[in-house]
Structures are given as C-alpha cells and as structure tokens.
Amino acid sequence: MQFHRVHIEVTNICGLACSFCPPKVNSSKTMSLPFFEKVLPQLSPYTKTLAFHVMGDPLTLSNLEEYLHLAQKYGFEVELTTSGYYLGKTKIQTLFHQAVRQLNISLNSYNKNSLNMTFDEYIDTVLAVCSKKMQHYPKPFINLRLWNLDDICSEAHYNRMLFDKLSSHFDTPLDENEIYKNKVKSIRLASKVLLHFDNYFEWPSLNSTHESDGTCYGLKSHIGILANGTVVPCCLDGDGVIDLGNLNETTLESILASKRARDMIEGFREFKAVEELCKKCSYKDKFSQTYI
Structure with missing residues (x-):
C-alpha cells in the first residue's frame, strides 16, 4: 500500500475562523515533537510526502523548523498549507526549508475573516514571499489557492482585486470572465508559482442530508x-x-x-x-x- 501523501496534523490550531471551514470539534492540540518523531518511521514504507495539514495552520508553530528538520532526517518532503495570515511572522528560511517541496497559500481565507490587516498588507506579504522564492529558492513550488468559484460568481469583487494585484506583480494577464466561463483549473504565474482554482465545497458532516455511494481517494492516495x-x-x-x-x-x-x-x-x-x-x-x- 502506497500513498501519494500522508496528511499529518502537526497542530489543529489556525487562529482564524473562516466561514467556509466547519467549527472545530476537537480540543486545541499540537502534536509533540517526540510523538511526531515516533510516527515518522512508521510512515516511511507508505509515502515520501507529508502534508502538515488536516485542520490548523502549521505556521502558527514557533518551532515549525524543528518538525521540518525531523521530516528531512527521515527522508520526507513536506507540503505546508497556510491561510497566509502568518507568512510575515515566519522566517523565510523556514518557509523554504530544504524539506519543503510545496507551499500552499489559501487566498480565499482573507475575505472570510475579520483580520487586523488590510487587503494590501495581506496580499503584499504573499507576493513578497513569492518574490523571495523566485530569487533565492528554486526548488519548492508555491500554489496560490483560490477555491471560491461558484456559478453565481459570489466572490467576483474580491477575486477581481486579487487578479489586479497578481497580474501587476507577475506581469501576467488574468481574464476574470475567461476563468469563470471556462472553469480554468490553474494558471502559471512564474516558474513553480501557480494560481489554482476550484469551487467551494461542502465539508462532510453526519448532519448532512446528502447521501450517495461512490468511490474516493481516501485510503488510496x-x-x-x-x-x-x-x-x-x-x-x-x-x-x-x-x-x-x-x-x-x-x-x-x-x-x-x-x-x-x-x-x-x-x-x-x-x-x-x-x-x-x-x-x-x-x-x-x-x-x-x-x-x-
């Protein structure tokens, strides 16, 4: 049995309350370093890639670099997923640690929270990280996620602000109408910097009225x-x-x-x-x- 990746929740703390995420049921918890290291050898036969995320934002951890060191020690590559809110508080050397193969930034987090920063402060920090990657860190990918598309274009105003900023920074035209109409999945902004699109989705819940059979990548990928x-x-x-x-x-x-x-x-x-x-x-x- 081989997995493309194992999602290991080093912490379930994210510090935000995005309206598209379900309320957290479990108590706030950070996986201890000794336990994390105990688990890593058990994962080696099954995968070479760890995603530090189920719920929570790994960038809330002041000692994230220690988790990355251990992952590298045991031969893993790591994907980091973040709202982007903590990018400015995280050392660039940590974001682009040798173990990190991909940094996922959820751009649709900003307008679904009441944050103590302006839109320009938020996106300018994201763009600064992209610039650092392009100048000094050729290995990792940056995946800018915009998973807020829907048939009624409910986030069109926010997305338009994003597209203007991204177009200007990367000197890449972003046609809002084409993206919505053709359901574009991704656009290359620069070498190993991608803008990825998807729809809003409903988190699974036992309270849902939906019911169907089908297949899934759980326990497969x-x-x-x-x-x-x-x-x-x-x-x-x-x-x-x-x-x-x-x-x-x-x-x-x-x-x-x-x-x-x-x-x-x-x-x-x-x-x-x-x-x-x-x-x-x-x-x-x-x-x-x-x-x-």
Whole structure:
C-alpha cells in the first residue's frame, strides 16, 4: 500500500475562523515533537510526502523548523498549507526549508475573516514571499489557492482585486470572465508559482442530508493523522469521525490492516460508501464522475 501523501496534523490550531471551514470539534492540540518523531518511521514504507495539514495552520508553530528538520532526517518532503495570515511572522528560511517541496497559500481565507490587516498588507506579504522564492529558492513550488468559484460568481469583487494585484506583480494577464466561463483549473504565474482554482465545497458532516455511494481517494492516495494521534481515512475528516485507530495505542500497520479500513477500501472498489460519513460526503461525487 502506497500513498501519494500522508496528511499529518502537526497542530489543529489556525487562529482564524473562516466561514467556509466547519467549527472545530476537537480540543486545541499540537502534536509533540517526540510523538511526531515516533510516527515518522512508521510512515516511511507508505509515502515520501507529508502534508502538515488536516485542520490548523502549521505556521502558527514557533518551532515549525524543528518538525521540518525531523521530516528531512527521515527522508520526507513536506507540503505546508497556510491561510497566509502568518507568512510575515515566519522566517523565510523556514518557509523554504530544504524539506519543503510545496507551499500552499489559501487566498480565499482573507475575505472570510475579520483580520487586523488590510487587503494590501495581506496580499503584499504573499507576493513578497513569492518574490523571495523566485530569487533565492528554486526548488519548492508555491500554489496560490483560490477555491471560491461558484456559478453565481459570489466572490467576483474580491477575486477581481486579487487578479489586479497578481497580474501587476507577475506581469501576467488574468481574464476574470475567461476563468469563470471556462472553469480554468490553474494558471502559471512564474516558474513553480501557480494560481489554482476550484469551487467551494461542502465539508462532510453526519448532519448532512446528502447521501450517495461512490468511490474516493481516501485510503488510496492518502490518509490523515490528527494531532491527537487518531488515524483517519481522508483529509476532510478533521473531527476524527472515522477513527481507524490511534498511534498512541497501536501501529499504523495494524490500523491499515484492520477490518474497518479494509472494508472501506473494498467498498470504494465497488463504488460503495461503507461508512456513514462517506455516504454523507458530497466531495466524493466528483471522483465518481471520472470513473463513469
């Protein structure tokens, strides 16, 4: 069993309250360095890429560099995902540590919060980080995420401000109408700097009225490990509803070989959602369409 990446939640603290994210159910928690190091050898047979995110923002950690050092020590590459709010408070050497292969910045976080910074302060910091990468750090990618597209163009005003700033900084035309009309997925702004588009999505919830079968990349391309050690089948189960086991109590090998995990894998092969949360998840429907 091989995964493209394992989402390991080094912290579930993000410091913001984006309206598109569900309220956090679990207590605020940061994974201790000793536990993090204990887990890393167990991940080696399954992946070479760690994403420091399920819920939470890794840039809230003052000692993030220590986690990156350990990841590098055990031969992993790391993806960092951030709202961008803490970019100015994080050393550039940490953002582009040798272990970091990609920095994901969620640009749609700004206008979904009441932040004590102006739009220009926010985006200018993002652009400064992009410039530093282009000048001094050729290895990592920067993925600027704008996952707020919808059929009614509800965020058109905010996106227009973003496009103006990005177009000017990167000297790249961004046609708002074309992006919406043609459902553009990504635009290259510079070498290894991409602007990535997607739609708003509904986080899976047991309270959802949605119900469907289908397939999913959970337990196929990735798994998640929450800050408290709980292993979950996908990166959208931030509450640990599908608790496959806890690495404080057992091994990852045992968890992945468990009946519950195997039943999910077999179910997805047959386009069947075994777990209740999976039935309620509408995000999986986009994957099912690719198999038709």
